[in-house]
Amino acid sequence: MQKPRSSLPGFENFPGRDLKLKTPFTFLEARRKIDGAEGLWRVRNNLYDLRGFEKFHPGGAEWIHLTRGTDITELFESHHLTDKAEKLLPKYFIREAVTPRRMELTFKPDGFFLTFKRRALEALKDIDFHHSSSKTNLIADFLLTSTILFSIATAYTQSYLILTLAGVFLAWTAIIGHNYFHMRDSFRMYYFDLIGISSKDWRISHAMSHHVYPNTLWDFEVYVLEPYLHWLPAIKRSMLTNLISAIMSPVIWALGGFEQLFKRYYSVFFEYKKFEFRDAVPFILPVLMSFFAPSVLVAVKFWLLVLCVGGFVLFMVGLNAAHHHPDIFHDGDIYRGDLDWGILELDAVRDRHVIDNSDFLTLTNFGQHALHHLLPTVDHSYLPLCTKAFEDTCREFGISTQKFTQWQLAAGQFRQILRTKPRKNGRLITK
Secondary structure, three states, rough: OOOOOOOOOOOOOOHHOOOOOOOOOHHHHHHHHHOOOOOOOOEEOOOEEHHHHHOOOOOOHHHHHHHHOOOOOHHHHHHHOHHHHHHHHHHHEEEOOOOOOOOOOOOOOOOOHHHHHHHHHHHHOOOOOOOHHHHHHEEEEEHHHHHHHHHHHHHOOOOHHHHHHHHHHHHHHHHHHHHHHHOOHHHHHHHHHOOOOOHHHHHHHHHHHHOOOOOOOOOOHHHOOOOOOOOOOOOOOOHHHHHHHHHHHHHHHHHHHHHHHHHHHEEEHHHEEOOOOOOHHHHHHHHOOOOOOEEHHHHHHHHHHHHHHHHHHHHHHHHHHOOOOOOOEOOOOEEOOEHHHHHHHHOOOOOOOOOOOOOHHHHHHOOOHHHHOOOOOOOHHHHHHHHHHHHHHHHOOOOOOOEOHHHHHHHHHHHHOOOOOEEEEOOEOOO
């Protein structure tokens, strides 16, 4: 079969796409084969040995441990707003890399992203943005408590109405947990694990793949759903295949959580070979439910149904939140000449009316998505402080800040599945 051709230089022939069993672990293994990091950590064209820094890393040792042997340039630039990390790097310098970087994404001092980052840092100067806000913590704890209470009530009453509420609150708890696993380690990042999906795996598949290379051939969240869902014009397929994908979408939403639950424990025992506290978190709900159900089997049955509802809501929201619409860039579309990393982020995302105007809706529906992609380690409740910096920088670089409605994105994902012809990328270019 002919390899898909990327719109972006260097993104072809990613070995992780060809595997039958695609896991976050295999994504990192594929990166280690092609990044030219030589078992170290690569930032731009230099190699660093960060092993001695792991236990001192403010974000937690896991970020350092997982990325060993890969090119972390995009992660390094987007996860550090200040210059503290940049000043520390020379201490761990080993040598220059032998091979050039695979991708040609840029971080020029006068380019879009670094210009925006300087302005965002100024907007956040009076905020401790390295920690989550009290407001976010309060909402997260409310959602967790509600999920537990509704789950217990489901086991006690065996009511399908209460079961549905438990599933919805479980999905919201997981989505707000996503806010935390992007940041430094905290116990609230494990709220995400309650739905059965691994916060560790999503730190790889979501934060290290999707966030860094959205809607490209390297985006794990795109290629892991193939051949069931096809988003990219770079992948040649028939109209019949597209129609089947559109029809199957709700089935994928319902079963996606169970598929990731299976892969989670496959990775725990056969890839990472390490069972952690977070791997026990999914079983908190069925254990609690078993004390209030007529039997353990009834508790397990209703727990699985809660997971099904929660997974459906999580995947429905996630796949309709920001990225899939015919007017949004997907690999295979004709791309612009400016390869600034921040512009790629914006070309592959759209913000939403209404959702972005509410802290609660933002935290439970992947809101403020453009700013979140540019500033992933900043708590969602602080992102509105950067709106002026964002709009000013977009205006300066001629980038549209057009928003969609939720309905436009929901309908647009089906239109995108059916679209096979490349088009010019969707953000208006006025310069």
